[in-house]
Amino acid sequence: MRLHSITRIIRYVPLVVWLIFTIIIFGYAFLASLSTTREIFTNKLLASGIHFSNYTRLFEETKIGLYFLNSLVYTVTSCVGIIVVAAPAAYILGRIQFRGKRLVDLMFISALSVPGLLISIPLFSLFYSLNLTGSTFTLIFVYIFTNVPFAVFLLTGFFASIPKELEESAAIDGCGPIKAFIKIILPMAQAGILTLTIFNVMGIWNEYFYALIFANNPDRHPIALALQSIVVGYTNTGNYSGIFAASLLVFLPTFILYLLVSRKIVAGITIGSVKG
Known part of the structure; x- marks a missing residue:
């Protein structure tokens, strides 16, 4: 013992x-x-009191409110788009047997191993030829289609774990495949959809690489990309307390989200790992 x-x-x-x-x-x-720059370098944090002005100055001196709004638009729209594209594909792969199914599965799994750096230049050339660079929708499209392979891979396990008797009962009652998918299968797979959405929210909110390439208009920058500009600007002016304030503002939304739904993430992954 x-x-x-x-x-x-x-x-x-x-x-x-x-x-x-x-x-x-x-x-x-x-x-x-919440301290001054002098207190940070002298290791005497909060020696002169609490300075909430570091946060208020951040909103006054930068467009961080606009950047937050941009990130919110990118994140919400992309997460909805990922579900719309990936859920039907995962449903077919998880529920229907057809010729070439293994090849399609392999294609989606192989797409997970493709680094973003490898496809960034072809994607930029494509959007440039379509005159879509600098548009809000450009980055949304990139986020959707670069996250679809993982979404399909994750949701396939959830759809495969749902008993097929539910669809058979729905078919007897005159419910077609599309209607059964929307009204029966999707609600049953809500744990998987929620888990996927949480992963996508945290990933897209903090994404930097694609935003650097495709969001070349300063007014279209998401918060993660804007943070780099804020850090550079405040470093030049010596406002290190503002750097800490900006970093926490970017970090806190996803951190709070994770604290609220961490149990659902674990439960969702556990459910999706059991196929029946």
Whole structure:
């Protein structure tokens, strides 16, 4: 029993160390965002009190409100588009047997291994030839179609785990395949759709590479890309407290979202891993 207890404690040591490290890092960043630059460099955080002006100045001196709105539009529209495109494809792959199914599965899985850097130049050439560079819809299209392979891969397991007797019963009652998919299968797969949406929200909100290439209009920048400009500008002026404030504003939305739905993510992945 004593050996078992020691082994169990040792297992939790890396987790506790990581937790302490994370709390210290983000705690320091939070306190630094409410301090002055002098206090940051002298390691005397909050010595002169709490400075909420670091956040108010951020909105006054930059267009961070516009950048937040841009990211919100990109994230919400892209997540909806990913579900619209990936759900029917995953439904067919998970529920219907047809010739060439394994090849299609392999194509989607292979697409997951393609690095974004490899397809960025062809995509940019395509959108440039269509005169779509700098448009809001350009980045949305890129986010949708670059995330569809993972979405199909994840949702296929959820659709495959739903009993086929439900569709058979619906067919007996005169419900066609499309109607059954919308009214029966999609509600049954809501755990998988929610899990996928959470992953996409966190990924798209913090995405930087595609935004750097396709959002070349400053007024179309998402918050992650705008953060880099804010950091460079505040570094030149020596406003390091503003840098911490901007970083936390970008980080907090996805962090709060993860705290609220972390249990649903685990439950959703567990459900999707069981096929029946």
